[in-house]
Amino acid sequence: MSYRLQRLPVAKPSVAFAARIASVVLALLTAGLVLKLVGMEPLALAGRVLKSTFGSSFGLEDLALLFTPLLYCGLAVAVALRIGAWNIGAEGQFNLGAFAATGIALFVPGPDWALLPAMAVAGALAGAAWILMPTLARAYAGVSELITTLLLNFVALLLVYWVSTGPWLDPSGHALATTARLPVAVPEFWGIVHWGLPVALILAVGLAAVFAFTRWGYEVRIGGSNPGAARYAGMPVRRHLIAVMLLSGAIAGLGGMMEVAGTVGRLQGGISNNYGYLGIMVAVLARAAPLGTIATAFLMATILNGGIILQTQGLTTHTVLALTGLILLYAAIGDEAAKYRIVKLAKGA
């Protein structure tokens, strides 16, 4: 009797879930071992991270504020992945959304109840506008959106740096390299946590429903997994591609609006804090499932927040970054490993 490994095209959900849990646990154990070797107390550190994050409402509120932009950006990338497009530009669309919302808040007079929706719409439209060119280039000329969306991130970042240190600079002279504080803010509902979070959660649930229950969602999924077959079946793949990519940009742009109007309060360079790039990891870990994105964005927020606490305990930024990368590496290995099963071979086979 002998055994061999067999690779399945898709992992069984229960196995995939177990592999995910095992990989996170193994990554933490490895990290703990490394910390022990450099002379730190891993268990005490872990206890401190858990206590600081989950042991007080301040910690939980901080976590929720970190979770929100990660969820927007994760959803943006996940949606595009559904039709087979890689939106590497969520970072830029996030910046543009923040930029447009700031423009409305600073220069358009009006009551809060009218300004906030206008800012949200402007943020989403700006995000969509930022991905419009890559979308059309991909849809009509077959240009890889990987490169075009990525390169536009730098343009967006420089635009935000320029307006926040130049024409839109805070005139008070008390704040450097930033615009004035926005006169309106997304209302808070729990401590410092604002409505950007529930809106993102509703968005995730809504998107999951659209993909699961509507014809449009079905056609998008087929268009993503097998464009040839979808076209043959008469589905308007190109139209869906354009719509989905613009939706992706809009979600990231809305995230930027929520960050500037809910969390930070001023537009400044670096407001995106790499959320757009982290969103790629969030979406990939969730396998582009909107509901899964909620879980992976939360995991990512917990890890990043833990990283901040570890930094105050004497770990360098680089060590913390390496630990974060370690967890993701293990998760990727676990995902792949979950596709294998051991089969027993009959004698003589």
Next chain:
Amino acid sequence: MISIKSLSRRGFLNMGAAAGAGLLLPKTGLVRPAFAEAPLAPVDVKDAMIAFGHTGPVSDEGWTWAHDQGMKAVEAAFPGIRTSFVESVPYSADATRIFRQFVADGANMVFATSNYGDFLYDVARRAPEVAFYECDGRTHMDNLGTYYVQHWYPSYVAGIAAGAMSKTGKLGYVASFPVPSVYSGTNAFLMGARTVNPAATVQCIVINSWFDPQAATQAGTALLDNGCDVLFGIMDEAGYLQVAEARGAKAVMWNTDLRRYGPKAYITSIMVDFKPFYVEQVRRRLAGEWTPTYGLLPMGQGVDRDAWGETVPPEVAAKADAARTKMMQEGWSPFVGEIKDSKGTIKVAAGQKMTEEELYHWDWSIEGVSGLDA
């Protein structure tokens, strides 16, 4: 984050109450307003925790390294004191999380060694028993002080040497952001250079970072390609000095003695020393004497030029040092009108002397400086 938004509601009520109290109290003299400046309670050194949030890595051999030396001086002056620091704190909501974590860990005093603005104030407002300091800050609170250096004086002195050693009269500047430190640094540098070369100019390239050796190196190369032959900047590392050395140009640096990265190119450096300041403020905090201060460390007490580089001719060094001596001994200031901005408008009238406050808040380029004004 919260507190700013609460300004619109709760904050306004508080401000109203404070204003009301302010009106009433001088008459009654019975109640002390809550915002009166009383020193924070003393702390035993064994229970004390001092935290530092840095903009770059402590190994940068520049700005952050200099502040880290300050933390080490505190540790030496108060044996047994607990310290904590975080490097490369981003200018984003992550900064708030880091400063809040310091407070959660029991910090009695928190130094932000760069301008973190609202990200710091949000935490300071919610921790009134903790002393905060913001380097290069411009906001005053009951528990938040500011500190910085009068770097425009040594920048002027270095400018005299740079102007004398430049053949083209084109000086280059690697800038972080168009912020007052950069305006005052470039303006002072050019004003110094023009005392020996009235046609000198300063061209700036903004790289949107205080610590990005690669971008600083590229900016330095671009400036030299553009005809500049002396580089200055406000970087936390030695990137553009190495470019100048390789290309046979000259460079003026910031923070520390970096001459070994470019001995031929090195003119001098705007040296900073925060050790006595940190030790004194921690002493005041522990002793229960601390109330916020807003001082700028003067030349000779926290900021100065470094010893001149090996290629600086003695007569050039002597000329620059004459200005330095005049500043330190006679209180002489070169920042006297008439001074025009980059658009030709007279901003400082003839004979008028700029105040330290104006120099600290300088937010326009003088005529001859390009690349900063929008």
